[in-house]
Amino acid sequence: MKLYVAPRAPNPRRVQMFIAEKGIAGIEEIDVDLNAQAHKTPEFLAKSPLARIPVLELDDGTCLGETRAICTYLEGVAPAPNLMGEDSAARAVIEMTDRRVEFYVLGPLSNWVRHTHPGLAPLENPQFPDFGMSQKSVFLRNLAWLDEVLGRQEFVAGNQFTIADITAFCGMEFAKLMKFRPGEAGFAHIQSWRDRIAARGS
Amino acid sequence: MKLYVAPRAPNPRRVQMFIAEKGIAGIEEIDVDLNAQAHKTPEFLAKSPLARIPVLELDDGTCLGETRAICTYLEGVAPAPNLMGEDSAARAVIEMTDRRVEFYVLGPLSNWVRHTHPGLAPLENPQFPDFGMSQKSVFLRNLAWLDEVLGRQEFVAGNQFTIADITAFCGMEFAKLMKFRPGEAGFAHIQSWRDRIAARGS
Numbered sequence: 001m002k003l004y005v006a007p008r009a010p011n012p013r014r015v016q017m018f019i020a021e022k023g024i025a026g027i028e029e030i031d032v033d034l035n036a037q038a039h040k041t042p043e044f045l046a047k048s049p050l051a052r053i054p055v056l057e058l059d060d061g062t063c064l065g066e067t068r069a070i071c072t073y074l075e076g077v078a079p080a081p082n083l084m085g086e087d088s089a090a091r092a093v094i095e096m097t098d099r100r101v102e103f104y105v106l107g108p109l110s111n112w113v114r115h116t117h118p119g120l121a122p123l124e125n126p127q128f129p130d131f132g133m134s135q136k137s138v139f140l141r142n143l144a145w146l147d148e149v150l151g152r153q154e155f156v157a158g159n160q161f162t163i164a165d166i167t168a169f170c171g172m173e174f175a176k177l178m179k180f181r182p183g184e185a186g187f188a189h190i191q192s193w194r195d196r197i198a199a200r201g202s
Numbered sequence: 203m204k205l206y207v208a209p210r211a212p213n214p215r216r217v218q219m220f221i222a223e224k225g226i227a228g229i230e231e232i233d234v235d236l237n238a239q240a241h242k243t244p245e246f247l248a249k250s251p252l253a254r255i256p257v258l259e260l261d262d263g264t265c266l267g268e269t270r271a272i273c274t275y276l277e278g279v280a281p282a283p284n285l286m287g288e289d290s291a292a293r294a295v296i297e298m299t300d301r302r303v304e305f306y307v308l309g310p311l312s313n314w315v316r317h318t319h320p321g322l323a324p325l326e327n328p329q330f331p332d333f334g335m336s337q338k339s340v341f342l343r344n345l346a347w348l349d350e351v352l353g354r355q356e357f358v359a360g361n362q363f364t365i366a367d368i369t370a371f372c373g374m375e376f377a378k379l380m381k382f383r384p385g386e387a388g389f390a391h392i393q394s395w396r397d398r399i400a401a402r403g404s
Contacts, residue, residue, distance in 0.1 A: 049347055050306055069298035076290020088278020096271035104252055128333040145251055 002028045004047070004055040009034070010106065010174040011067045012054040017166045018071045020202035022078040027056075035122060068098065071163055083163045097157035098164040104142040106171040111135035113177055143187055150189035161200075169197045204230045206249070206257040211236070212308065212376040213269045214256040219368045220273045222404035224280040229258075237324060270300065273365055285365045299359035300366040306344040308373040313337035315379055345389055352391035363402075371399045 003019075005012035019027060032038045032053055039051045047063040048055045056064045056073065064070050075084045085091030114124040115132025146168065149156065156164040172182060172194050183191030205221075207214035221229060234240045234255055241253045249265040250257045258266045258275065266272050277286045287293030316326040317334025348370065351358065358366040374384060374396050385393030 049350075050302060050344065064294055064298055066298040066301040069294045069301060072297050073290055073294035076294070088275055092266055092271045092275035092278070095274050096266055096268040099268040099271060100252060126336065128330060128336070131330040131333040134328065134330070142252065148251075 001026070001059060002030055002057040004030050004032050004044075004053055004057070006032050006034050006039075006053050008174075008177075009053060010110075010170045011052075013170045013173070014067050014166050015054045015056070015070050015074075017170065017202050018074060018083065018163065021081065021083060021161070021166070021200075022074060024074060024078050068102075068163070081161075083161070083166075085162075094157045094162045094164060098162070098167050101146070101156060101164055101167045101171065105139065105146060106167060106174075108135040108139035108142065109171055109175055109178075112139055113174070117177060119177075140185065143182065143185070143190065147182075147187040147189045150193045155193075165193075165197055169194065203228070203261060204232055204259040206232050206234050206246075206255055206259070208234050208236050208241075208255050210376075210379075211255060212312075212372045213254075215372045215375070216269050216368050217256050217258070217272050217276075219372065219404050220276060220285065220365065223283065223285060223363075223368070223402075224276060226276060226280050270304075270365070283363075285363070285368075287364075296359045296364045296366060300364070300369050303348070303358060303366055303369045303373065307341065307348060308369060308376075310337040310341040310344065311373055311377055311380075314341055315376070319379060321379075342387065345384065345387070345392065349384075349389040349391045352395045357395075367395075367399055371396065 003012070003015060005016065016029075032044065034053075038044060039048070039053060045051060047057060048065050050065075052065055054065075054067060054070060056070045058064065064073055071084065075082075085094045112132050112135045114120045115127045115135070116129050121127055146156070153159060155161050156168050172190070175182075181191070182188075182194060205214070205217060207218065218231075234246065236255075240246060241250070241255060247253060249259060250267050252267075254267055256267075256269060256272060258272045260266065266275055273286065277284075287296045314334050314337045316322045317329045317337070318331050323329055348358070355361060357363050358370050374392070377384075383393070384390075384396060
């Protein structure tokens with residue numbers, strides 16, 4: 001299998017961390033240079049029609065896109081340790097939590113970065129800085145929810161490490177682009193959870 | 203079980219259509235009046251901490267949020283007909299496609315509606331009309347992808363009806379708010395697929 005990634009982008013990192021937590025070996029990683037528009041070549045669009053990374057190319061040539069869908073596939077390839085739920089009830093709770101992190105934390109954070117950071121101007125053209133700054137407020141408001149969650153339980157989706165921790169952790173790492181640290185912004189529970197996750201091997 | 207919904211919002215409708223396709227009976231529906239801010243009362247926030255609908259309240263009081271996570275739970279309750287994939291490989295392909303529709307079609311459409319439609323001003327405050335109009339262009343560009351997909355296969359994710367058809371169909375219905383019809387905009391494959399889906403009982 002081959003995994004198409006891009007340095008610093010949060011979504012490829014989610015898949016890379018998922019693979020490391022699973023201990024899956026032998027996946028070749030290929031860098032795609034977004035600034036050189038390498039994701040918009042005909043060859044890459046044949047693998048990812050909407051020019052998104054990451055992409056997992058299977059040995060039979062099938063190309064899987066979308067971070068969480070790639071993880072669903074890999075959960076089948078390597079069921080242990082379970083990161084997405086054993087049965088449909090557990091899967092639903094973890095998916096709910098993962099989506100909340102993705103839509104309400106990572107989403108506004110991405111909008112803030114993409115519409116205000118000068119380094120993203122080539123990729124997000126045009127940028128809407130007023131919209132981007134309003135999304136920073138949404139990001140901070142929704143982090144208050146995550147901080148409350150992590151004040152009463154050890155992991156984002158409950159008492160075990162799951163894909164939702166990976167999504168949230170990669171989000172906090174991405175936020176460093178904006179010099180954002182949860183502890184400095186008053187989110188002490190997120191900061192101590194983040195430091196515990198950072199100590200893991202993955 | 204109780205399902206909290208809001209008329210005209212696309213996400214509750216996705217769950218309602220999923221339930222109808224499954225033939226699950228006996229779920230009580232409760233309207234939440236978004237314009238009256240009924241989703242921001244302490245009682246509702248206890249069920250949905252980020253004030254989102256829909257919510258599925260189970261008989262033991264557990265509240266599940268997030269459209270697709272609710273469907274994952276219901277797929278376990280009523281496995282037939284299968285709408286999300288039988289094994290992890292099929293689940294991954296359907297999830298990939300469902301997410302593409304959700305992120306690249308429904309997402310920009312929602313931004314276009316929420317940031318430009320006067321009826322949404324009370325909910326999206328402040329609106330950013332320039333950003334909203336730029337998202338209309340993204341929506342149209344990504345519909346060209348969906349039209350190409352539906353030109354070569356019967357359903358959005360392949361040759362069987364799945365949750366991805368529900369997401370796309372509810373998106374097209376929501377687009378009527380903007381007086382948008384895919385056929386009039388040049389997306390003939392989407393229009394004929396849409397008319398086939400509209401003829402289903404659900």
